[in-house]
Amino acid sequence: MNPVPNLELKVSSDTIQADVLISQAEYVKKLRPLLPDDAFLPDLSKGWILAINLAILGLGWAIAADLDRWHWYWLWLYLPLAAAMGNSIIVLLFSCHDLMHGSAARHSRAFRLMSFLGLSMFWMPPTLWRAVHNREHHRNTNSALDPDRNYLYQQPKTWGKWIQDCFVPSVEVNPVWLTVGMAHAWGIHTFRNATSVLLFNTGLVRYVPAAFKVSRRERWAIAIELTLISAIHLGILSYLQFDPIALVLSYFVPLWIGYAGVMFYIYTNHMLSPMTAINDPLINSVSLRVPKLLDLLHFNFSYHTEHHIFPGMNSDYYPVVQALLLLHYPKRFHLLPFRRAWQTMLDTPRHYRDDRTFTTRSGERTVPCPVPNQM
Template identity: 60%
Template sequence: MPFSSSPAAPVGAQLLIAQPDYAKRLRPLLPDAAFTPDRGTLPVLGLNGAILVLGWAMARQLQVSHWQGLLLFLPFALVMGNAVVVMLFGTHDMMHSKAIRQPQLRQVIQLLGLALLWMPPTLWKAVHNREHHGKTNSEQDPDRNYNASQPASWGKSIQNLFVPSVEVNPFWLSVGMTSAWGVHAFRNITSVLLFNNGSTRYPVFSFQVSRRERRQIGIELAVIVLIHLCIIGFIGLRPVPLLLGYFLPIWIGYSVVIAYIYTNHMACRATDTNDPLINSISLKMPAILDTLHFNFSYHTEHHIFPGMNPEYYPQVRALLQEHYPERFNLLSARQAWQLLRQTPRHYLDANTFASSCGTIIQPCPLS
């Protein structure tokens, strides 16, 4: 069912405002330095890459008989998991900016930054920069909730199983925290590599890439597979070191990443007009997490100014609270998560959520 919203469509007593209109109004109120590429991201990525390499080297030395060493490694696995998060969020910011101007170096950094996420950079540019940012929470957004009217598919079934909602089983939600990112990547990779016809049924929305992009995605995926095989071979084919040094950090990283991503848009109404203050949520997070994660919690701010240096997102937030206090979705992480757990996850229409079986119907809580 296509969404029905337009620039004149009401949201409560409000009208939708397109993203460029926010940017046009707020840009003169921000310093020019806010739009200068952040050169500090690359050293941070290098540091976290070194943390991962150190962790794999430590895991290589782990012995099952030395249980004290295994226990001591667990806190470092948490640090490695955070490094996985940093690699995604830092690379995400770099791919929205021109922080690295040399094309070959930029391509290598992007590939290394996204390798542990199983995300070819060329696909990320298509699915995230082009499709998601250009069509946020619209019918054509590959990152939105499924529509209730979309036919059953394995992609939709897995999302029903994994995504936080009023009907999700806590066990499968826990499994999904470690696995949903992988499902997202697999769904989009296979759609463009195997079909690329714009009519694949199992993604949320099937988009197409050019022939050149498709070839590049295939090459990058092959390199990513090789990188993972090299990591596994370096640690060694021993279950406990592989579990602690390879799988556990990835599971931790994926869980943190998907926890952020779930709260970005899923509790919001759908909008054919890309209105970031209506279709996005920003989170109030502890300062230490904002520092570690490049202010990723400032998500509405990011959708208004995707290429901005993230250090300046707090200034954008202050302006949004001043100029658009009644529109701005600013929640604590707990509040955002509660909204997800208290509502169904399918769009019955742009303003209404429905459960997978259709028995629970609720208006969008942020309309």
């Protein structure tokens, strides 16, 4: 059932300029009374979808265990299944994303188990996810304290910053390294944040965009969860008997497809937007227009501004929020076709010279942040 109501789309009298920041709480105060209560109830179907996609991966590995019996000229028949497994990897992250925000189910043993199994395919300990995403990213979106933002031009030239220059879409990126980066940038993101808290936990680590600290209890939980995740992956590799063909087709290819799909969304969520001292989702976030099939498969993750206003909402209702944003904030809300957003990333630098300006790694070329200036 489509939850989007019939709204009369007319321009609101609200004409606040885009250079005036509004806090997330102000948007919530205005929009929450206009939304149905059902939009904030747990949606257990997300948990079932997560389980189904875990089963798809299990089926793929079960078939791959016998690939050594296939003639080489039949191996291409496995590729459609590998692609389906890659999409399942994407679904696992986005369904866990909803679970961890509480929109799919409330805290329980089943909740923790499902979150752990889904995030294990991303080498992401759930405790680390709650710290880096729910706490640090959502509270400090695209501010100086956000670990998911672009690096600042003024930040030291560490290995983390060098890898961003190689992997992230920009006017400077090499197409070959960009292709490699699409499949591996997620792993770098997890590695740099995990090591920053497990090895140091000082809040002073220089190779992350913005360092943060976790509690002693969280630190131990992250270490234990990462150990268990390593055991799961080792178990998968052992089940596949470390066969090179089986590993490539059923393990690495699905992970590469899944990570690349996730990173396509993540790159466009905030990295075209200015930094904001006040968490203003309409200024520091971007929503995308993607094919409806992708919205259906990926829990409306393209509605990212909507998510940052109501992170605990059932994602089925994000189109309702979008309609309200178009009605009440037509000059502030940034909704871009996915091709345009991607091309803009390839046409602009990726370092912040200041809150509203991008520059190249050398600092020789400087342009205004394209969102909201040029969109």
